[in-house]
Amino acid sequence: MSKGIKIVTIGGGSSYTPELIEGFIKRYDELPITELWLVDIEAGKEKLEIIGSLAKRMIQKAGVPIDVHLTLDRREALKDADFVTTQFRVGLLDARAKDERIPIKYGVIGQETNGPGGLFKGLRTIPVILEICKDIEELCPNAWLVNFTNPAGMVTEAVLRYSNLKKVVGLCNVPIGMKMGIASAMDVEPSRIHVDFAGLNHMVFGLNVYLDGVSILDSVIERMTDPNNEMTMKNISGLAWEPDFIRALGVIPCGYHRYYYKTSEMLAEEIEAAETVGTRAEVVQKLEHELFEIYKNPELDIKPPQLEKRGGAFYSDAACSLINSIYNDKHDIQPVNTRNNGAIASIPNDSAVEVNCVITKEGPIPIAVGDIPVAARGLVQQIKSFERVASEAAVTGDYQTALLAMTINPLVHSDKAAKQILDEMLAAHKEYLPQFTQPVKV
Amino acid sequence: MSKGIKIVTIGGGSSYTPELIEGFIKRYDELPITELWLVDIEAGKEKLEIIGSLAKRMIQKAGVPIDVHLTLDRREALKDADFVTTQFRVGLLDARAKDERIPIKYGVIGQETNGPGGLFKGLRTIPVILEICKDIEELCPNAWLVNFTNPAGMVTEAVLRYSNLKKVVGLCNVPIGMKMGIASAMDVEPSRIHVDFAGLNHMVFGLNVYLDGVSILDSVIERMTDPNNEMTMKNISGLAWEPDFIRALGVIPCGYHRYYYKTSEMLAEEIEAAETVGTRAEVVQKLEHELFEIYKNPELDIKPPQLEKRGGAFYSDAACSLINSIYNDKHDIQPVNTRNNGAIASIPNDSAVEVNCVITKEGPIPIAVGDIPVAARGLVQQIKSFERVASEAAVTGDYQTALLAMTINPLVHSDKAAKQILDEMLAAHKEYLPQFTQPVKV
Amino acid sequence: MSKGIKIVTIGGGSSYTPELIEGFIKRYDELPITELWLVDIEAGKEKLEIIGSLAKRMIQKAGVPIDVHLTLDRREALKDADFVTTQFRVGLLDARAKDERIPIKYGVIGQETNGPGGLFKGLRTIPVILEICKDIEELCPNAWLVNFTNPAGMVTEAVLRYSNLKKVVGLCNVPIGMKMGIASAMDVEPSRIHVDFAGLNHMVFGLNVYLDGVSILDSVIERMTDPNNEMTMKNISGLAWEPDFIRALGVIPCGYHRYYYKTSEMLAEEIEAAETVGTRAEVVQKLEHELFEIYKNPELDIKPPQLEKRGGAFYSDAACSLINSIYNDKHDIQPVNTRNNGAIASIPNDSAVEVNCVITKEGPIPIAVGDIPVAARGLVQQIKSFERVASEAAVTGDYQTALLAMTINPLVHSDKAAKQILDEMLAAHKEYLPQFTQPVKV
Amino acid sequence: MSKGIKIVTIGGGSSYTPELIEGFIKRYDELPITELWLVDIEAGKEKLEIIGSLAKRMIQKAGVPIDVHLTLDRREALKDADFVTTQFRVGLLDARAKDERIPIKYGVIGQETNGPGGLFKGLRTIPVILEICKDIEELCPNAWLVNFTNPAGMVTEAVLRYSNLKKVVGLCNVPIGMKMGIASAMDVEPSRIHVDFAGLNHMVFGLNVYLDGVSILDSVIERMTDPNNEMTMKNISGLAWEPDFIRALGVIPCGYHRYYYKTSEMLAEEIEAAETVGTRAEVVQKLEHELFEIYKNPELDIKPPQLEKRGGAFYSDAACSLINSIYNDKHDIQPVNTRNNGAIASIPNDSAVEVNCVITKEGPIPIAVGDIPVAARGLVQQIKSFERVASEAAVTGDYQTALLAMTINPLVHSDKAAKQILDEMLAAHKEYLPQFTQPVKV
Ligand SMILES: [Mn+2]
Ligand SMILES: [Mn+2]
Ligand SMILES: [Mn+2]
Ligand SMILES: [Mn+2]
Structure with missing residues (x-):
């Protein structure tokens, strides 16, 4: 990497990209990027150009010598890359809206990364990620793949299990959001807070919380069960927890x-929203439309403040921090998705987990947790079972395996309903599921 | 045990007892019982006398020298016992009816051994079992405790974790029922069928099935997904499985x-039944009433055929077989609830599992399964988490721990609903939950 | 297997074969063998013919319709076999004598299955076994491979790890010898004794001992530490144990x-013997010579009593019992070498162990031990490490890996000496180690 | 700890203490110690006073306001301590000389922390450490115990297993010595080197080595097998490794x-040394005598350069670094002895290991290694077995358990010799082994 860093961002036309650009600019002194390639597909060409222009304006304003390249040719971009970030969305927000609307017709949660929606996002995404992995092996075998594409846990599981790539990290802004939320709830500087994270992506727990190194777990739990406080991600409901349940759970x-x-x-x-303001995807579609209108403004040369409403807060910090720590061999601690390797006792060693890691040039090294408390453990194990079966379905395109994943998902309450939801969603997403070649038996 | 076997049956007034008597009579040659003590509580005195008289008539007819003793004094009975069987029901069928009716008001399964009902049956039963364990330690420390009282898995977990008793086995008729069902579905003699059982009580899987030692798993799966076949316990719905789901699951x-x-x-x-014929407890109450009318008949000196409708088919076989194999050190294989000890890889070694064991004089030795398939594993692990938290709640009488158990149960869909169900059930079962001394905060 | 059983014995010219024949004859009613193929190599042709003739006389005398075939063509023999037993010795007793004599020159134990000798027997044997495995896959894919060839533990490890064969069992007469020794020491019928065996081949412990199902471990330990008693295999020294050590070890x-x-x-x-009567191989060479003289006698039509001195006592019982139980799906318990699968907690699930198993038509199912006591465990784990590295060396023919195996063996006390022994033994056994193609750097 | 740090050093009269003082002085800005208590026993009073005076001169010269207290009253010193370091030697160097001389009479390694000597140092030390633990629980329950007393691994194991103290870390200078040795061999600044340490105390491996975050393991292995290089601790022989063995081992x-x-x-x-210059203890006795002569010099107010010959290089750095990182919640990585907690897969979670940890105010959190390579693993497991049995013997004073530990130690080659060595050493160290109350049966 001596001659400057080359970063490739697949899904570069994403509305999140300006945050990433901002993060790279802020860290330029430590992280001297010379080339940034934004890659997208034909359908995203217009957005890519809007984002690309904004990125160039931001970089020019900052006065850092980063070359921004825009391309629809992924393989051209990947050549000799040092880091590849992935943030694409197969089927765009339209597909997400289907993931949200179809399940609720059957009385089942419709959500991007959980339940039937999470399964289908995985089925659409994993084959593409595995192709990217093959390209990386061929074109930039020393590069790190930093994946933000959801469902990030299932995707990391699939890469670990079905690709030869070793240098992969899955990333999510939920842990940093929890840390920020805790800091804010406790009214202290985030840098004074340390959280012991362990679990799976979108199923991570804070096992302990420290303020200046001293545990404040009990106070945090009291604060978070206080209805006047709110500790949740912007894009998730702020529905209050039952205080006695959280106290007994004993983790965050x-x-x-x-x-x-x-x-x-x-x-x-969800049902209420679907009938009124629209599902999350539909709301986001509007937000995105507005965002891109703002991005188009040729005067704009910073990340516009409106992006924060989009729900990806701290995304830039998480991503740039990770790349920075790998590049500079920082040995600092960050929660990422990686091979468990014994860190969490009740999850198999070869499975992906989201856990605090020491970040080094050789990648993340997970910190040994011992175990997740017994009450919290079972659900994590069940979701891990689901993720493994879902990954297998994504790779094999096998109808029965997909039905198995759907049925064992704890948000789905019936094998018959599972089949109905599966069939309707297979038909709805047909275009993005080429691996499911068997005719759907509806 | 040289001077003849002494067996103590706690809950001796149960309608099941005639089946147990029949089993002992059939095996008398191998299992020379000299004393059989039927123990019950004051509230069950009348039933105990009806059953006791029938037992004596059955034994007299069979011409075997078993002395039947009836008593309300458990400690008197336990003195120097060789085997203690437990089949009592704290709060009788009235309590079970509440376990069934209250949850469905909240849209949650109401069932004797699963969901909120299973939790409450555990909360009522575990303290009594642990007292019996203490009595056994004191009065007959070499005796084996053979527990049939539900929830048998949670009860075994609690005894392993909270008592000093080592000689305990939990027993259920589900596995033998599955074997019989398979034999019947495949139209072969049950003795030619062997099933590899592994899981938890009421959550056991047949990992493989052999006919004369050759795997017929695939045929059994095809047969069981054939809507014309029925393989289920009498007291469980015969609702058909989604064939592709079971095929993909790949176990029974x-x-x-x-x-x-x-x-x-x-x-x-359940809702339909509750509104029409009554819940299972209410149906059984009628059946029991009829049974006891039949039992009273002084001419009756065999197990009446009507007992089979009650739902405890093969119960006698399972129980007597187990006692016989322990007594005679048979080293045969039976599925029982015991300490895992590594037999199932994804369950902690110190937890209760239901798994095939070699039955010896020193108790059951579990057979190493390796692991339950990944798709089936997660649910098993989640229920094990629930059983552990539920056992702790039963022992401590801690409100928050009970709420935790209720909320993490996969059949309960909300922490708020969990609290409501918990509070209503704590109030309804108050009489049988002396350990919950904190005033319920309703 | 409906049309009668076909058994193939590779190394059929072994002096042990008459015992095997006797075992088959005794069990003919249950185990209706129609064809028995004795296979050997050119160098063993004469012995094969002597044994073959004796076998035919024994079978004729017994009046059972077993067809005995003699052949040097292994592949012809394997066609459609039901069971394949392996009892060959690559390099014959001459090679064993080298395994015994070379190490003692360096002050290191020289023995057939332990230390440098065990390593070299493994290096010579494993490639041959793996070729046999390939033949079995092709010619009789449903057959069971029952391996007696030493080092049986390392061989089983290698087959599990480097072959596709699933139907393999490793067998040794040490456990049955221990059981017989215990019965004899306690002066009771062997059938009343049950031993909980667990460990590795030639490193197995009796974790508990039962007489009629009641533990007599303490008495057995007292008896075995009594210098007047002798509980050991015929072909191992009867050197007395230090009583307090065995008492503290707490297992047999x-x-x-x-x-x-x-x-x-x-x-x-060993040094004393090497200088006087000769090493064990040299003694056995004489015994074998005498045995074959006896076998030649055309009047002889039973297993001659002199065979027992050879050291393979109970070999026939172990082997025939195992085959019988597989064939008849007996579900009885026998100690064999198989995949651990969780049976012994401190050994990886995918490693070969020697442990009590339930023997079924689908093969041995290990019984969960929990764990070997801490004091006994470390040595077992160390030998398992050695076996794994040794297996790898046997398969790869890699000099460094062989040196690694030699050095980490606990009987070898120096990396420099390890290299010297390795080099001398590689040269001495060159003929039988075709996989070691690199010139030895002496 | 707001009012300044109080450190108590038990065995304060040790010749190493000046290095510790130097380390505290250097870090004073970050680690504001207000009180340093040097504790020793009556027999060490003179040395304590020499060291105490030197310490005061050093502190005065440095101009930092650390109050040095000298005392023979351990409990007085411990009151409200923040850190307790232990570096005492029960029986002084005379006892060590016996640990070294007695075993070699039986042809067995005589060494301070390995083999019979390591066992006896453990037997003498563990009861004293456990008493200190009780004092800490009572007098300064929030203090961290930082133990340097050898055998540091066995001592940490014993504290984890037999004391209620949770805040304990075992420390050794071997890992930092390896890192320094590697840096020197590769001719780079130590700060650019990172080593993945894992194993047990005095049995730790460098699983990988990085220069500026890039693995240089292969080069290091080549360098260390180059006879012209020397990578070893001062107090251990520099005997060269067999290159092919180390290459195949693949770890440092x-x-x-x-x-x-x-x-x-x-x-x-060892035998050569014992017959000529004396054993290591005897050499050190002379060195220490010389050192104390130097320490007495009232002009001396720095750590004298002669101390480095003593063999404790980097000891100060390791100790002060650890205390500093705990105090300042640094989250940096240091190799220490702590509860495994899953970090090394093949060691039980509840055992002490020496492994890289993130050092926080709440103590060290081990980094998940996955596993030690198979070839290296077995020996580690065997030593862990030994350490566990040895700890038990130290606590119980049970003769048989001590014999068991002695016999299973891989450096001891015979149960009979084990008994002889045990008996001679029990007699020789009688004064310091009050727990062994049974008369030794010699
Ligand atoms: Mn996320
Ligand atoms: Mn049941
Ligand atoms: Mn053997
Ligand atoms: Mn050390």
Whole structure:
């Protein structure tokens, strides 16, 4: 990497990209990027150009010598890359809207990364990621793949299990969001807070919380069960937890845990939203439209503040921090998705987990947790089972395996309903599921 | 045990007892019981006398020298016992009816051994079992405790974790019922069928099935997904499985798995039943009443055929077989609830599992399964988490721990609903939950 | 297997074969063998013919319709076999004599299955076994491979790890010898004794001992530490154990444990023997010569009593019992070498162990031990490490890996000496180690 | 700890103390110690006073406001301490000389932390450490115990297993010595080198080595097998490794591994030394005498350069670094002895290991290694077995358990010799082994 860093961002036309650009600019002194390639597909060409122009303006304003390249040719871009970030969305927000709307017709949570929606996002995404992995092996075998594409846990599981790539990290902004939320709830500087994260992506727990190195777990739990406080991600409901439940659980759940511990309430909210403001994808579509209008403004040469509403807060920090720590062999601690390797006792060693890691030039080294408390453990294990079967379905395109994944998902309450949802979603997403070649038996 | 075997049956007034008597009579040559003590509590005195008289008539007819003793004094009975069987029901069928009716008001499965009902049966039963364990340690420390009282898995977990008793086995008729069902579906003698059982009580899978030692798993799966076949326990719905789901699962679920893989359909059935014929407890109450009328008949000196409708088929076989194999050090294979000890890889070594064991004089030795297939594993692990937290709640009487158990149960879909169900059930069962001394915060 | 059983014995010219024949004859009613193929190589042709003739006389005398075939064409023999037993010795007793004599020159135990000798027997044997495995896959894919060839543990490890064959069992007469020794020491019928065996081949422990199902472990330990008693295999020294050591160990070691717990004394014995009566191989060579003289006698039509001196006592029982139980799906318990699968907690699931198993038509199912006591465990783990590295060396023919195996063997006390022994033995056994193609750097 | 740090050093009269003082002085800005208590026993009073005076001169010269207290009253010193370091030697160097001389009479390695000597140092030390633990629980329950007393691994194991103290870390200078040795051999700044350490104390491996974050393991292995290079601790022989062995091992052994992989050569060196210059203890006795003469010099107010010959190089750095990182919650990585917690797969979670940890205010959090390579693993597991049995013997004073530990130690080659060595050493160290109350049966 001596001659400057080359970064390739697949899905470069994403509305999140300006945050990433901002993060690279801020860290330029430590992280001297010389080339940034933004890659997208034909359907995303217009967005890519809007984002690319904005990126160039931001970089020019910052006065850092980063060359921005825009391309629809992924393989051209990947040549000799040092880091590849992936943030694409197969089928765009339209597909997400289907993931959200179809399940609720059957009384089942419709969500991007959980339940049937999470399964289908995985089925659409994993084959593409595995192709990218093959390209990386061929074109830039020393590069690190930093994946943000959801479902990031299932995707990391699939890469670990079905690709030869070793240098892969899955990344999510949920842990950093939890840390920020805790800092804000406790009214202290985030840098003074340390959280012991462990679990799976979108199913991560804060096992302990420290302020200046001293555990404040009990106070955080009290604060978070206080209805006047709000500790959740912007894009997840702020529905309050039952205080005695959280006290007994004794660890900090993430926002997405609501889909499992408050299923009824979340479903009610989703149905209500679908009938009024629209599902999250539909809301985001509008936000994105507005964002791109703003991005088009040739005067704009910073990340516009409106991006924060989009829901990807701290995304830039998480991503740039990770790349920076790998590049500079920082040995600092960050929560990422990686091979468990014994860090969490009740998850197999060869499975992907989201856990605090020491970040080195050789990648993340997970910190040994011992185990997740018994009450929290079972759900994590069940989701891990689901992720493994879902990954297999994504790779094989096998109908029965997909039905198995759907049925064992804890948000789906019936094998018959599972089949109905599966069939409707297979038909709806047909275009993006070429691996499912068997005619759907509807 | 040289001077003849002494067996103590706690809950001796149960309607099941005649089957047990029949089993002992049939095996008398191998299993020379000299004393059989039937123990019950004051509230069950009348039933105990009816059953006791019938037992004596049956034994007299059979011409075997077994002395039957009836008593309300458990400690008197336990003195120097060789085997203690437990089949009592704290709160009788009235309590079970509440376990069934209260949850469905909240849209949650109401069932004796699963969901909120299973939790409450555990909360009522575990303290009593642990007292019996203490009595055994004191009065007959070499005796084996053979527990049939439900929830048998949670009860075994609690005894292993919270008592000093080592000689305990949990027993259920589900595995033998599955074997019989398979034999019947395949139209062969049951003795030619062997099933590799592994899982938890009421959550056991048949991992493989052999006919004369050759695997016929695939044929059994095809047969069981054939809607014309029925392989389920009498007291569980015969709702058909989705064939592709079972094929992909690749192992044989038990009847109780329907509560998890067909939750919606099972709930609908329960609601329908509650509104028409009554819940299972209410149906059984009638059956029991009729049974006891029959038992009273002084001419009756055999197990009446009507008992089979009660739902405890093969119960006698399972129980007597187990006692016989322990007594005679048979080293045969039976599925029982015992300490895992590595037999199932994804369950902690110190947890109770239901798994095939070699039955010896020193107790059951589990057979190493390796692991349950990944798709089936997660649910098993989640229920094990639940059982552990539920056992702790039963022992401590801690409100928050009970709420935790209720909320993490996969059949309960909301922490708020969990609290409501918990509070209503704590109030309803107050009489049988002396350990919950904190005033319920309703 | 409906049309009668076909058994193929590779190394059929072994002096042990008459015992096997006797075992088959005794069990004919249950185990209706129609064809028995004795296979050997050119160098063993004469012995094969002597044994073959004796076998035919024994079978004729017994009046059972077993067809005996003699052949040097292994592939012809394997066609459609039901069971393949392997009992060959690559390099014959001459090679064993080298395994015994070379190490003692360096002050290291020289023994057939332990230390440098065990390593070299493995290096010579494993490639041949793996070729046989390939033939079996092709010619009789449903056959069971029952391997007696030493080092049986390392061979089983290699087959599990480097072949596709699943139907393999490793067999040794040490456990049955221990059981017989215990019965004899306690002066009871062997059938009343049950031993919980667990460990590795030639490193197996009796974790508990039962008489009629009641533990008599403490008495057995007292008896075995009594200098007047002798509980060891015929072909291992009867050197007495230090009583307090065995009491503290709390489990029953096998005879081969003396090589590790009494290394100095065993080495002294070996040196003494080498200088006087000859090493064990040299003694056995004489015994074998005498045996074959006896076998030649055309009047002889039973297993001659002199065979028992050879050291393979109970070999026939172990082998025929195993085949019988597989064939008849007996579900009885026998100690064999198989995939651990969780049976012993401190050994990886995918490694070969020697442990009590339930023997079924689908093969042995190990019984879960939990764990070997901490004091006994470390040595077992170390030998397992050695076996794995040794297997790898045998398959790869890699010099460094062979040196690694030699150096980490606990009987070898120096990396420099390891290299010297390795080089001398590689040269001495060159003919039988075609995989070691690199010129030895002496 | 707001009002300044109080450190208590038990065994304060040790010749190493000046290095510790120097380390505290250097770090004063970050680690504001206000009180340093040097504690020793009556027999060490004179040395304590020499060291105490030197310490005061050093501190005065440095101009930092650390109050030095000297005392023979351990409990007075411990009151409200923040850190307790232990570096005492029960029986002084005389006892060590016996640990070294007695075993070699039986042809067994005589060494301070390995073999019989390591066992006896453990037997003498562990009861004293456990008493200190009780005092800490009572007098300064929030203090961290940082133990340097050898055998540091066995001592940490014993504290984890037999004390209630949770805040304990075991420390050794071997890993930092390896890192320094590697840096020197590769001729780079130590700060650019990172080593993945994992194993046990005095049995730690460098699993990988990085220069500026890039693996240089292969080059390091080549360099270390180059006879012209020397990478070993000062107080361990520099005997060269067999290059092909180290290449095949594929990880970096520590100096103490020579006792296992070069036992013969090390024993020969020990015997030679014992007959000429004296054993290591005897050499050190002279060095210490000289050192204390130097320390007495009232002009001396720095750590004298002669201390480095003593063998404790980098000791100060390791100790002060650890305390500093705990105090300042640094989250940096240091190799220490702590509870495994899953970090090394093949060691039980509840055992002490020496492994890279993230050092926080809440103590060290081990980094998940996955596993030690198979070839290196077995020896580590065997030593862990030994350490566990040895710890038990130290706590119980049970003769048989001590014999068991002695016999299973891989450096001891015979149960009979084990008994002889045990008996002679029990007699020789009688004064310091009050827990062994049974009369030794010699
Ligand atoms: Mn995310
Ligand atoms: Mn049941
Ligand atoms: Mn053998
Ligand atoms: Mn050390």
